[in-house]
Amino acid sequence: MSDPVVVDRVTKRFAGHTAVDALSLSVPSGLIYGLLGPNGAGKTTTLRMIMDIYEPDSGSVRLFDQVGGGRMHSARIGYLPEERGLYPKMRVLDVLVFLAETKGVARRAARVKALEWLDRLGLNDWRLRKVSELSKGMQQKVQFISTMLHDPDLVILDEPFSGLDPVNSQVLRDTVLDYRRRGKTVLFSTHIMEHAEKLCDRLCIIARGKKLIDGSLAEVKGTHGGKHVIVEFDGSQGGARQVFGDRRLVAKLQDFGQHAELELAPGADAQEILRALVISGARLSRFELASPSLHKIFVDLVGPDAATAAANPANAREPERAGA
């Protein structure tokens, strides 16, 4: 069986700009796949094309080995859009049953499943309340349930962590990991690299609608960037700044004050830096040889401007809509 999601050179143009430009990606079965990129990179547009909400201008989407988007397979796909919402005036149980029905689940089966899930996430007492009476956190849980209720083989989550409180983030993470354990496939988008680093087996970084890199987490880390050193100071930094400034030793520097991430210059030896730092009088609490963080790779690839925007969820509106 080939990969459950195969996107082949899809392009989507909106008035004035190209949101997604000849993007290809392939999500293997049984893995967690991250679609990463700054705001406005085309993540949502890509997912919407996969879901058949937008039709690509060119290129094609294959799901479960069949041409055509998500709607045809709605019984096998759980989709959590970036813009979340439920009917505020409907009862929790009714909403869940209705949404499952739109995915082709029979009414009675949907009811049984919904009650199971409500019980599991501790919302049993709220099943006959109106959605609007629930707290934001509870509504988020109801939203997950609606995505997972029909036990889909493929789950597509658009910025699933945005707006979640820590408890619900954990619930989501556990659910996603549990899904992978059961051999299901998860595709999610995010602009927060920490989430991606913790969850993804494979990933694809896009910016301005184009793919920059894809592969397994290890591959991406391996092929990108050289050797990295993480340094943490214990009080006095001595002459560490001069050491960092030495182009023969350090190619790139990310300085966070008490903590810095260095990329070694070609041919440089980490031991040399350690020696130089000790001589300079810096007091170290940590000196670690590491692979670059995903954040670092992301910043290198995307450029600092876009990365800053991405790190600040306050301007997290993707200008990906037609006419916008």
Add this chain to the structure above:
Amino acid sequence: MLESRSVPVRKVWAVIRREFVERVRTKWFWISAILGPVLFAGIIVFQIVQSVGGAERHIAVVDSTSSDYGTRVVESLGGSRLIRATRVQAGPGVIDSLTRLVEAKQLNGFLIISDQLTETGKAEYRASNLSLQTIEELQRALNRLLVKVRLEERGVNPAVVEYAQSLRVTLDQKKIARGRTTEESAGQSFIMAYVIAILLFMAILLYGVNVMSSVLEEKRDRIVEVLVSSLRPFQLMLGKVFGAGAVSFFQFLIWGVSARVLISMRGPIARALGADAASAQSMVLPHIPFATLAVFMAFFLGGFLLYSAMFAAVGAMSSNEQEARQAQQPVTYLLMISYLSIIGLTNDPSSTFAKTLSIVPFTSPIATPVRWTAGSMGTGELVLSLAMLAIAIVGVTWVAARIYRVGILMTGKRPTLKELVRWVRTA
């Protein structure tokens, strides 16, 4: 695992069911469901109370004639069930004091007669409320008197005059429509047609706007993207339109059944109000043939489908209530055309104007049932009207679905006309 063919139907069915159940659960549905029968009961009670005599009118006859015609007018009004007349001799200040009585609601009005009555046929009636019934009755009484007086002047025996006037014509009105002759007066036909037109207008507008607000709600509450990921926008729109349509049928059903029950109970109601049951039974009830009902339902359904598709598109292209209110105006105006033509339609249902309105699909949902009820429409014309409506429904739904498809995922400013055209072209 591709979807079997029945799944899309099940999905649309789920949307219809949700739309129906959620709407019927609102208190507004039940308020209007109850308000209808209450209003209807009110009309019945009002009619009964009127027939009992609550509407008796007291008038004065101000007489300045030289031969005491006033007394004879009062005499000839004596047989009236409606009017109680008293003669007042004309004099200075009489008119003023009577006017004050009318203003104080102690008198309904007064009739002024002078010698002019027999010369030029002129008299004057002043009242706070110029009801058609009173005036007709006064005119009839004055006419009889006038004829009598003039004949007597020429030496005709009063007994002969009495004999001549003792018989009155009763004109039985029967309507010939589509090969059947039914007992239905011009007034009844007119009122029927009018009521039907108003009902259709209200129902189409109300439930069309319901579809719009439901679309808007899904958009505003951001549910639509999940829905569109498993339903085609067209299926969603179809479900909404049929769901709201089912609600309105249910509403009509409640009204219809309760009206039926109230009518069958009008005897007991009349007795409870102290009126004799016979007068209540004789209350005029228009006879509604099955064909009329079928035409009414067919055109309600057609009109509803046509307009709610447009309202759905309006809902989809707006992002909040204010925008929707503005954007719905062209659609409402289109419907208003037929509403404003109701009087013209009912007055002359076979005019070219009326014929045109019943063929144009945007006005036919109201115009055709009106003309049909008035009996001025053949089966051929009806079929043509229905066919045009059907074509328009298909066309308008096609366009609306395309606007809907693009619109429901849009936020931000309302599209311009140019953008709308592009949506329809490219969706």
